[in-house]
Amino acid sequence: MTKLVFIRHGQSEWNLKNLFTGWVDVNLSEQGEKEAKEAGRKLKEAGIEFDQAYTSVLTRAIKTLHFALEESDQLWVPETKSWRLNERHYGALQGQNKAEAAEKFGEDQVHIWRRSYDVLPPLLSADDEGSAAQDRRYADLDPRAIPGGENLKVTLERVIPFWEDEIAPKLLDGKNVIIAAHGNSLRALTKYIEDISDADIMDVEMATGQPVVYDLDEKLNIVSKEKL
Numbered sequence: 448m449t450k451l452v453f454i455r456h457g458q459s460e461w462n463l464k465n466l467f468t469g470w471v472d473v474n475l476s477e478q479g480e481k482e483a484k485e486a487g488r489k490l491k492e493a494g495i496e497f498d499q500a501y502t503s504v505l506t507r508a509i510k511t512l513h514f515a516l517e518e519s520d521q522l523w524v525p526e527t528k529s530w531r532l533n534e535r536h537y538g539a540l541q542g543q544n545k546a547e548a549a550e551k552f553g554e555d556q557v558h559i560w561r562r563s564y565d566v567l568p569p570l571l572s573a574d575d576e577g578s579a580a581q582d583r584r585y586a587d588l589d590p591r592a593i594p595g596g597e598n599l600k601v602t603l604e605r606v607i608p609f610w611e612d613e614i615a616p617k618l619l620d621g622k623n624v625i626i627a628a629h630g631n632s633l634r635a636l637t638k639y640i641e642d643i644s645d646a647d648i649m650d651v652e653m654a655t656g657q658p659v660v661y662d663l664d665e666k667l668n669i670v671s672k673e674k675l
């Protein structure tokens with residue numbers, strides 16, 4: 448049996464302020480750091496040992512991974528960072544307050560932007576201040592791959608190639624894997640591996656800093672799922 452663990456980063460400074468975050472590289476809040484360390488203690492208690500770690504290129508996920516691995520005495524575990532595990536890009540909503548946006552555009556519209564499978568948020572253009580096109584960490588990416596805003600469908604379409612090319616082969620090789628990422632990149636992966644419908648995925652939420660542990664058989668079928 449192979450173990451696959453998803454962990455959404457601990458609370459970020461912008462989760463705390465209730466701001467749309469997406470690809471904006473904010474830090475963990477104090478509470479978020481505690482959540483990440485607590486996750487590590489739970490992983491240790493459960494005796495889960497990893498062979499490979501994956502995370503995004505965003506600080507809040509990377510730090511969550513490191514705190515969790517450090518607390519479980521596994522900071523040495525090899526890790527790969529990829530933009531493909533980034534949070535969904537929230538386009539021109541990034542930096543806006545979610546409650547204020549609901550007042551301005553209506554609760555329903557904001558819910559559709561946040562949880563519909565295929566409705567895009569208002570987009571950011573490549574020359575907008577804050578576009579990822581201006582950010583050195585994406586310099587090697589084809590500029591056409593840099594999003595101006597993503598829905599869950601587009602997020603899934605850029606996460607899955609990374610799953611298929613990098614993560615699934617490790618699991619098939621019997622390696623235990625941890626993925627520290629984001630609410631929506633992990634919802635995309637959850638949808639894919641659990642075969643959740645476009646409608647039902649709207650109701651799936653990931654708690655910050657809570658490890659979700661899957662046992663997978665040799666064909667990567669899910670044998671069990673447990674939230675620590």
Ligand SMILES: O=C(O)[C@@H](CO)OP(=O)(O)O
Nearest residue numbers: 466467468469534561630
């Ligand atoms: O702002 C974001 O980037 C995400 C995660 O915090 O928000 P939401 O849960 O609304 O998709």
